[in-house]
Amino acid sequence: EDKVVQSPLSLVVHEGDTVTLNCSYEVTNFRSLLWYKQEKKAPTFLFMLTSSGIEKKSGRLSSILDKKELFSILNITATQTGDSAIYLCAVGGSNYKLTFGKGTLLTVNP
Amino acid sequence: NAGVTQTPKFQVLKTGQSMTLQCAQDMNHNSMYWYRQDPGMGLRLIYYSASEGTTDKGEVPNGYNVSRLNKREFSLRLESAAPSQTSVYFCASNRGYQETQYFGPGTRLLVL
Numbered sequence: 640e641d642k643v644v645q646s647p648l649s650l651v652v653h654e655g656d657t658v659t660l661n662c663s664y665e666v667t668n669f670r671s672l673l674w675y676k677q678e679k680k681a682p683t684f685l686f687m688l689t690s691s692g693i694e695k696k697s698g699r700l701s702s703i704l705d706k707k708e709l710f711s712i713l714n715i716t717a718t719q720t721g722d723s724a725i726y727l728c729a730v731g732g733s734n735y736k737l738t739f740g741k742g743t744l745l746t747v748n749p
Numbered sequence: 750n751a752g753v754t755q756t757p758k759f760q761v762l763k764t765g766q767s768m769t770l771q772c773a774q775d776m777n778h779n780s781m782y783w784y785r786q787d788p789g790m791g792l793r794l795i796y797y798s799a800s801e802g803t804t805d806k807g808e809v810p811n812g813y814n815v816s817r818l819n820k821r822e823f824s825l826r827l828e829s830a831a832p833s834q835t836s837v838y839f840c841a842s843n844r845g846y847q848e849t850q851y852f853g854p855g856t857r858l859l860v861l
Contacts, residue, residue, distance in 0.1 A: 673849060673850075680854045681855055683852070684849050684851065729792075735797060735805075735846055736794055736797060736807060739784075739793070
């Protein structure tokens with residue numbers, strides 16, 4: 640059974656801090672790892688990492704994939720209150736399904 | 750483009766009642782998915798449809814049925830609602846295998 644574990648489950652920081660969110664996985668025939676941000680409603684897509692794209696960056700957010708050690712990290716630098724959200728990690732295996740972790744609740748205080 | 754839309758936004762049911770959650774996408778996606786999200790549990794896949802005309806069980810299919818009505822629409826039916834089905838339900842879609850999934854706004858369901 641595919642498994643995704645995120646840590647920490649929750650995190651409180653001050654504006655301007657840098658945070659690192661972790662995602663480890665066990666999946667049959669890994670094909671992709673995705674990061675989503677969930678505020679009040681639907682998860683919104685951040686990054687997809689695959690064998691051909693193990694590092695992604697967008698503004699203050701960046702992510703890397705370590706296929707050997709089976710984990711990914713999501714870094715957010717110079718955090719803002721608008722970064723407060725649940726961050727979800729999901730992994731795709733040998734079929735159409737994504738397996739999600741439980742998420743990390745990030746709270747950024749002013 | 751509206752993306753992925755879901756109706757209703759919120760619903761209260763009594764135990765034993767039935768209802769259908771509707772999902773539609775206008776992105777010409779081949780695959781569609783139904784998830785439920787409970788506190789501390791993350792997103793769990795209920796059913797999915799890899800392409801029009803096919804459906805498959807996910808991680809937590811018991812108590813649910815689905816219909817892929819056409820390429821755009823994928824509905825989730827609760828035949829006899831139970832309090833354990835109180836949750837937020839998300840529909841998602843993508844072009845297919847190895848593609849990013851895009852989510853609808855969710856339906857909050859309360860079963861009393």
